[in-house]
Amino acid sequence: MPDTLNFLLFAIYPYICLAVLLLGSLVRYDREPYSWKSDSSQTLRTGTLRWGSNLFHVGILTVVLGHFAGFLTPGWAIDWLLSPAQHQWLAMVVGGLAGALALVGIVLLIMRRLGDARVRRNSRGWDITIVLMLLLQLLLGLATVPLSAQHLDGAMFERLCAYVQGIVYFQGNVAALLQGTPWVYQVHILLGFTIFLVSPFTRMVHVWSGVGSLAYLARPYQLVRTRKRLQH
Numbered sequence: 001m002p003d004t005l006n007f008l009l010f011a012i013y014p015y016i017c018l019a020v021l022l023l024g025s026l027v028r029y030d031r032e033p034y035s036w037k038s039d040s041s042q043t044l045r046t047g048t049l050r051w052g053s054n055l056f057h058v059g060i061l062t063v064v065l066g067h068f069a070g071f072l073t074p075g076w077a078i079d080w081l082l083s084p085a086q087h088q089w090l091a092m093v094v095g096g097l098a099g100a101l102a103l104v105g106i107v108l109l110i111m112r113r114l115g116d117a118r119v120r121r122n123s124r125g126w127d128i129t130i131v132l133m134l135l136l137q138l139l140l141g142l143a144t145v146p147l148s149a150q151h152l153d154g155a156m157f158e159r160l161c162a163y164v165q166g167i168v169y170f171q172g173n174v175a176a177l178l179q180g181t182p183w184v185y186q187v188h189i190l191l192g193f194t195i196f197l198v199s200p201f202t203r204m205v206h207v208w209s210g211v212g213s214l215a216y217l218a219r220p221y222q223l224v225r226t227r228k229r230l231q232h
Contacts, residue, residue, distance in 0.1 A: 001179065009190060011175035014167050017197040024200025052108030059102025060134075063141070066095050071164040084154025091157065096145045103138045106131060126202045133195055140188040147182055160185065 001009075070091045078087060110131055148156065159177055166174030178186060199205055 003179070006179055007175045009175070010163070010178050010186075011173075013190070014193045017193040021196040021199055025205055028200050028205060049109070049112060052105045052112060054105070056102050056105025056109060059098045059100070059105055060138075062098035063095060063102060066091065066098065070095075071161050072168060074165075075158075075161075084158050085152055086154075088148060088152065088154045088157040092145050092148050096142065099138055099142045099145075103135075103142065106135050106138060110135060126198075130195075130198065130202045130204055133191065133198075137188065137191050137195065140184060140191065143184050144188060147184055156181070163189075 070087070082090065113128065113131065151157070159181070163174050163177040165171070166177065178189070195204070199207070
């Protein structure tokens with residue numbers, strides 16, 4: 001890939017996607033607060049919704065948290081416990097199992113959304129597009145597992161970690177780290193940022209509510225409203 005194109009795709013495009021994700025989400029919350037939801041279709045047909053939704057959410061949450069922990073944890077914080085090769089093995093096993101779980105879940109959800117006439121009629125174009133994007137992203141992620149198995153020395157894993165940390169910490173020349181890496185990794189990264197880009201305009205925006213729910217659970221206290229009988 002030419003250096004200029006590589007720089008645009010892996011050094012400039014990620015920041016465009018992240019900026020749109022943050023600003024777009026804020027604008028949508030301010031202008032269309034009642035659209036800040038996942039638009040559940042449970043009332044139309046339960047069917048495979050419970051199995052598909054549970055499998056997908058458990059799997060995808062594990063994958064996302066694993067990506068954050070695996071790629072953003074500084075080397076000094078984990079090198080005392082795991083070597084780069086062991087760290088890669090852990091990422092492959094946990095990520096592979098969680099990805100497979102999420103894949104089964106999203107396939108069930110897609111079959112339900114496209115195969116059930118009532119659900120299909122009440123689905124917007126972006127509802128179908130975003131689940132297909134997530135399906136492709138999971139397939140690409142799982143495709144990296146056997147590819148990573150060919151580089152068990154941990155060098156490729158450390159290279160990818162350096163790239164992700166470079167983006168997060170605004171380090172220069174990070175795009176050069178992906179020059180020459182297998183196309184599966186590159187497409188997986190680009191599609192991941194593209195999902196960030198479109199999220200504020202789709203049902204994916206409700207993931208922010210999930211983050212807020214985790215913060216709510218971590219509070220040291222909770223407000224509980226009770227209905228008491230008035231005494232005269």
